[in-house]
Amino acid sequence: MLRRSGLSLGQYFLRRKNRAGFSWYLNKTKMSRPIQARRLEGLDKNVWVEFVKLAATYPAVNLGQGFPDLPPPDFAKEAFVKAVGGENIMLHQYTRVFGHPALVTILARFFGKLLGQELDPLTNVLVTVGAYEALFCCFQALVDEGDEVILIEPYFDCYEPMAKMAGGTPVFVQLRPKAAGAGKLMSSGDWQLDPAELASRFTKRTKAIVLNSPNNPLGKVFRREEMEFIADLCVKHDVLCFSDEVYEWLVYDGKEHIRIASLPGMWDRTITIGSAGKTFSTTGWKVGWTLGPDHLLKHLRTVHQNAVYHCPTAAQEAVAQAFQRELDHYGKPDSYFVQLAQEMQQKRDWLVQSLIAGGMKPIIPEGTYFMMADYSELKSEVPDLPDSEEPYDSRFIKWMIKNKGLVAIPVSAFYGTPHKRNFDHLIRFCFVKEEATLKAADDILRRWRLEKTGP
16 A cells, blocks of 8 residues: 555655554664764763853853963964965865975974974874874874773863773872962972872883873973983883873973973883964864874874874964964064963963952962862852762852853863862863953952952
8 A cells, every 4th residue: 555655654654643653663763772882981971061051151251161262473363364365275175184294394393303303294293183183093093902091180181081982991190289388379389299109000001191291270380300200100111101282382480391202211102292272372273283203103193094184274384384483483582482471471370369369279370371279268158059979169160150150160070080079179260361351250259259258
């Protein structure tokens, strides 16, 4: 009868208004086998997706997600405009899959000098879709089933899921706060690794350690002696290092950024990761890179060519021109890297005073454009938040967004599950914001304090 009517099975049941039959048809078309790959189990939640949505839903001052709301340098914008509006039509087409020739050439020159290492632009540099893809390539290319990866807590939140997706096992070691001294604010430098604890994490199964200096969310800049201790352990145990250095130019108070790949024995076992988004305040361009020996990068290239294959050409050209400009001005007062650090240090100091005025205890960052703060003294002002498996800092920020109009990020998101609740009295703020944004946040914090203490 179906053949004579020309109806599909679904249409037939609709025509007959046979609801039970149509439901049976729909159920039969659903897949009965598991759909989700096992490597994704437990990795569906993402702090950025959740809190960016909240920030967009409520009228709030956003000191949460780490993106500048101030313009990038004029020379970078001009380079991008020239790339997309100039006469070179090939900048609108595919370029070299592992990195635009102009960009890998200048990156090799620029960072070769900083690393004290002659870099081949074709084999020692890989351009990626932001530092995020660079990290993903590291884990997928170099971490195998059963491998252990050491993560230093607090760590940027994507490290753990990326390690697990590669089949690896995250192994955690904590930076622990030391007493700052009477009357002093705590600094990110007061958070240190326990050498014996760190050494105990290296086993026969350890494949890599992820190092993030300057550290997000803490802002710690690892000292040379700390780097040397980590390097010695890597050499002793034949372990790789994924060195996330995206905030390398944002270092304050005369601190020095040490590149671990420059230390003895480390070039051959280190992948160094950088970001144009953090370097030139252009996070939306999504241009990143890895630097390292060919025997490591060749495996990252395999992942890259079978994942995204290629990065946007015009953005790579603009970043190349921006680096050329900085190479010509390196170390001089008019260097953007010098000026950016000076500007961000001023913004950092402003936010410190705002947080103190609001009743929080900031932890002064030595680098990055993030600041952690202890909000414990404000808990008494907050109505009892429903207890749940969600860490308190996450619930507190949701309340703060809705009731105070201020966005931050929970620090518990930067810890492994066993330790989240140990640090849920801390939240993270971002200060790479224009003056008006920081002023609006300052007004909220000072008004909050007045509501508690009165005029």
